[in-house]
Amino acid sequence: MQPQEVELLAIGAGPANLALGIAVEELAPKELAAGTLIIEQHDDTVWQRGMLLPWTQSQVSFLKDLVTLRNPRSEYSFVNYLHATGRLDEFINLGSFTPYRSEISGYLQWVASSLSEVRVEYGRRCVSIEPGPLENGVVSRWLVRTDDGGLISCRNLSVGAGRDPRIPGELAGLPDERVIHSTQYSDRVGRLDPAGIERAVVIGGAQSAAELLWATYQRFPQARCTMLMRSIGLNAYQTSKFTNELFYSSFIDEFHAAPAETRRQMLREMHVTNYAGLAPNMLETLYREMYQERLQGTDRLRMITMTDIVGARMDGDEVVLDTVDRKTGRADELRCDIVLLGTGFVSEMPELVKKLAAATGTGEATVDRNYRMRLPRSYTANCYLQGVNEATHGIADSLLSVLAVRAQDIVSDLLARQGTASGEALLANAL
Numbered sequence: 007m008q009p010q011e012v013e014l015l016a017i018g019a020g021p022a023n024l025a026l027g028i029a030v031e032e033l034a035p036k037e038l039a040a041g042t043l044i045i046e047q048h049d050d051t052v053w054q055r056g057m058l059l060p061w062t063q064s065q066v067s068f069l070k071d072l073v074t075l076r077n078p079r080s081e082y083s084f085v086n087y088l089h090a091t092g093r094l095d096e097f098i099n100l101g102s103f104t105p106y107r108s109e110i111s112g113y114l115q116w117v118a119s120s121l122s123e124v125r126v127e128y129g130r131r132c133v134s135i136e137p138g139p140l141e142n143g144v145v146s147r148w149l150v151r152t153d154d155g156g157l158i159s160c161r162n163l164s165v166g167a168g169r170d171p172r173i174p175g176e177l178a179g180l181p182d183e184r185v186i187h188s189t190q191y192s193d194r195v196g197r198l199d200p201a202g203i204e205r206a207v208v209i210g211g212a213q214s215a216a217e218l219l220w221a222t223y224q225r226f227p228q229a230r231c232t233m234l235m236r237s238i239g240l241n242a243y244q245t246s247k248f249t250n251e252l253f254y255s256s257f258i259d260e261f262h263a264a265p266a267e268t269r270r271q272m273l274r275e276m277h278v279t280n281y282a283g284l285a286p287n288m289l290e291t292l293y294r295e296m297y298q299e300r301l302q303g304t305d306r307l308r309m310i311t312m313t314d315i316v317g318a319r320m321d322g323d324e325v326v327l328d329t330v331d332r333k334t335g336r337a338d339e340l341r342c343d344i345v346l347l348g349t350g351f352v353s354e355m356p357e358l359v360k361k362l363a364a365a366t367g368t369g370e371a372t373v374d375r376n377y378r379m380r381l382p383r384s385y386t387a388n389c390y391l392q393g394v395n396e397a398t399h400g401i402a403d404s405l406l407s408v409l410a411v412r413a414q415d416i417v418s419d420l421l422a423r424q425g426t427a428s429g430e431a432l433l434a435n436a437l
């Protein structure tokens with residue numbers, strides 16, 4: 007089969023690669039923009055597809071969009087999206103820095119549809135990435151296979167496909183239809199029979215788990231909804247304007263240059279600013295509702311804290327979770343109809359990237375400061391990894407906060423590798 011040839015292939019039309027697409031159009035020669043293709047597994051661009059609940063808001067400022075921190079004059083800003091869709095007055099009047107998740111999602115789709123040179127092709131899931139043939143001692147291209155039977159050959163690759171969901175191994179014995187990870191919630195919840203859901207258990211103790219609990223509680227008015235967590239209870243994000251400075255893209259250099267142990271310490275300390283907490287309004291909403299439930303004696307919302315799940319099985323039509331109270335060591339059972347996972351994402355590299363690293367013989371996948379994967383010397387083909395470099399680039403790596411500037415780092419590096427004068431100049435500017 008003759009492969010489709012492109013210069014830069016970006017896997018995933020999420021925020022990371024859309025920011026890259028804009029940066030390519032704004033910073034690179036026209037030929038590179040025209041030779042750039044973004045492929046997306048779904049038929050459209052949606053932000054947080056599984057958790058696109060109408061009441062959820064972004065947790066970062068709308069000014070941390072795909073471009074403003076790099077180029078505030080860009081036509082691809084969130085403000086221009088609001089202007090183009092006739093909603094700028096209303097958004098200003100709302101007086102909020104944090105748009106609804108659905109507005110960010112609309113903005114991403116608008117960007118994807120507005121790119122003038124870079125193409126986006128939907129309904130194409132990358133299933134494998136292989137090094138191209140070794141020619142004159144050099145691997146200069148990648149071969150990417152897609153689930154529609156396609157084969158794409160490219161010199162440069164950007165993997166921005168998000169992270170793999172974390173599914174606790176203890177639940178391995180349960181049938182798929184009884185377990186819903188947050189990334190699948192919106193797609194799958196509509197297919198559940200409300201009459202069949204009398205007891206739902208949400209596992210996790212941070213924002214996604216709390217959102218799952220609230221959404222399930224509202225959707226299934228007859229159901230008893232239990233949240234089960236290992237921690238001592240729900241907490242608000244422990245953030246301040248001081249620690250928020252560590253989410254700046256200008257902090258990445260400092261973080262990256264620090265010794266590995268110091269980086270680990272910083273990540274541990276910053277965990278509570280992002281992963282381990284809830285937005286204060288979500289906490290208040292849940293607490294008030296639990297209070298009301300108790301007041302009325304209905305008790306439909308419940309928290310079980312300091313508890314591990316050690317196993318799971320089916321007993322007839324019931325899911326049985328085997329639990330251990332971490333305070334007393336007491337073993338117990340929790341029976342339910344459905345398990346919802348607010349367990350987040352694995353911190354390691356996604357499987358797609360691990361397999362790619364193995365195919366190149368590099369062992370563990372790591373990137374340099376400019377997000378370029380470290381590859382054997384024989385490779386002139388480049389591969390950039392986005393959103394999976396928390397260990398080396400800091401806690402903001404998976405967030406919107408750094409996307410605009412990161413896209414410039416990647417484009418500069420890519421052009422410099424091609425030896426173009428504009429690339430050298432951009433790189434010098436960026437450093």
Ligand SMILES: Cc1cc2nc3c(=O)[nH]c(=O)nc-3n(C[C@H](O)[C@H](O)[C@H](O)COP(=O)(O)OP(=O)(O)OC[C@H]3O[C@@H](n4cnc5c(N)ncnc54)[C@H](O)[C@@H]3O)c2cc1C
Nearest residue numbers: 018020021022046047057064065131132167168393405406
């Ligand atoms: C519920 C939730 C809320 C969040 N809220 C915020 C927030 O408020 N602020 C913030 O800064 N960050 C937030 N985040 C973090 C989030 O990771 C980033 O905002 C952002 O979405 C990362 O962009 P990305 O492009 O790297 O990955 P993703 O947004 O995950 O996009 C990846 C894209 O790649 C596609 N894809 C995946 N695999 C393939 C494949 N094999 N082939 C083709 N396409 C593929 C996916 O369908 C998707 O469109 C949130 C995360 C979650 C889970």
